[in-house]
Amino acid sequence: MDKAKLLDLYYQMVLIRRLEESGAELYQAGKIGGFMHLYIGQEAVSTGLIAARQLQDRVITAYRDHGVAINCGIPVNQVMAELMGKATGISKGRGGSMHMADVTRNFWGGHAIVGAHMPIASGLALGDKYAGRDGVTICMFGEGATNIGYFHEAVNLSKVWTLPILWVCENNVYGMGTSVERASAVSEIQQKAEGYGMVHERVDGMDVLAVYEAARKAIETVRSGSGPEMLEIMTYRFRGHSMGDPERYRKQEEVRKWEEHDPIGIFHAYLTGNEKIAVDVLEEIEMHAKTDVQKAVEFAEASPEPDLGSLFDNVYVEEV
Numbered sequence: 001m002d003k004a005k006l007l008d009l010y011y012q013m014v015l016i017r018r019l020e021e022s023g024a025e026l027y028q029a030g031k032i033g034g035f036m037h038l039y040i041g042q043e044a045v046s047t048g049l050i051a052a053r054q055l056q057d058r059v060i061t062a063y064r065d066h067g068v069a070i071n072c073g074i075p076v077n078q079v080m081a082e083l084m085g086k087a088t089g090i091s092k093g094r095g096g097s098m099h100m101a102d103v104t105r106n107f108w109g110g111h112a113i114v115g116a117h118m119p120i121a122s123g124l125a126l127g128d129k130y131a132g133r134d135g136v137t138i139c140m141f142g143e144g145a146t147n148i149g150y151f152h153e154a155v156n157l158s159k160v161w162t163l164p165i166l167w168v169c170e171n172n173v174y175g176m177g178t179s180v181e182r183a184s185a186v187s188e189i190q191q192k193a194e195g196y197g198m199v200h201e202r203v204d205g206m207d208v209l210a211v212y213e214a215a216r217k218a219i220e221t222v223r224s225g226s227g228p229e230m231l232e233i234m235t236y237r238f239r240g241h242s243m244g245d246p247e248r249y250r251k252q253e254e255v256r257k258w259e260e261h262d263p264i265g266i267f268h269a270y271l272t273g274n275e276k277i278a279v280d281v282l283e284e285i286e287m288h289a290k291t292d293v294q295k296a297v298e299f300a301e302a303s304p305e306p307d308l309g310s311l312f313d314n315v316y317v318e319e320v
């Protein structure tokens with residue numbers, strides 16, 4: 001990977017972090033409503049993964065989707081405006097935090113119901129295969145979602161039909177308040193891929209380049225037509241499940257321990273050590289991200305609410 005690309009990945013990770021810190025403040029101030037799930041701690045996962053896709057590759061995820069939206073190239077202004085429910089948001093203020101989507105960038109959302117997007121992923125991949133296109137569908141989901149019927153049905157069919165899908169489990173150790181050990185018969189989620197005869201790999205999700213490498217290889221194998229594969233990416237969410245989580249299910253010492261492996265800190269150390277990039281260069285990128293988020297807040301605050309007359313727009317797709 002050349003230096004410009006490495007620095008762009010660093011920018012994306014810092015941008016997601018600043019965006020979400022700012023989002024948390026705006027939520028406390030009552031400027032963002034509904035449910036909001038932060039990606040803080042997990043930035044290396046979608047950043048590494050999506051850096052490895054080509055533009056014909058579709059991305060679909062659950063409700064922890066702000067970072068994924070940024071990595072798919074949605075401008076931070078439109079992400080922030082969507083969080084605030086403004087007409088200039090990427091989903092025109094209709095979707096909010098959990099339902100960002102932009103089909104023009106091959107980002108298929110943002111889905112609130114646990115596991116429900118997984119059969120949609122199988123359908124997207126079936127469409128590509130049927131039409132003879134060479135896109136790979138990248139479907140991200142939490143470890144909690146693997147205990148849901150949708151997971152098993154969608155994963156099974158993808159293998160039966162040799163669909164071009166990369167299944168990506170983000171194992172962040174917890175569901176809403178239940179640890180993986182308490183909710184899943186096997187806590188090593190990649191073992192579930194065995195039951196469907198699928199190639200699988202466990203990856204360090206705090207290392208953006210490890211995620212990138214694993215994803216690059218897996219995407220290319222899936223593209224070659226050999227059928228679906230699964231990655232289990234080991235990560236951790238530093239904040240509560242959603243806003244206002246009292247976090248009674250884990251100890252703060254555990255959170256502090258994981259925070260010592262902050263994916264941004266790890267990448268910073270790699271860039272300054274292995275790549276000999278000056279700290280000043282990274283500081284400049286950090287300032288840039290901070291300013292971009294400040295401008296996004298101004299943009300979103302100044303944007304109008306959706307017009308009441310447009311309430312029924314974009315509900316159905318016009319037949320073409």
Ligand SMILES: Cc1ncc(C[n+]2csc(CCOP(=O)(O)OP(=O)(O)O)c2C)c(N)n1
Pocket residue numbers: 064112113114115141142143144145146172174175176241
């Ligand atoms: C079908 C369904 N059941 C329950 C919920 C409530 N719920 C929202 S998130 C969540 C936990 C999911 O955990 P995981 O898949 O590990 O994703 P994470 O939040 O860790 O990213 C639950 C139970 C839901 N949204 N949909």
Ligand SMILES: [Mg+2]
Pocket residue numbers: 142143144170171172173174175
């Ligand atoms: Mg989880």
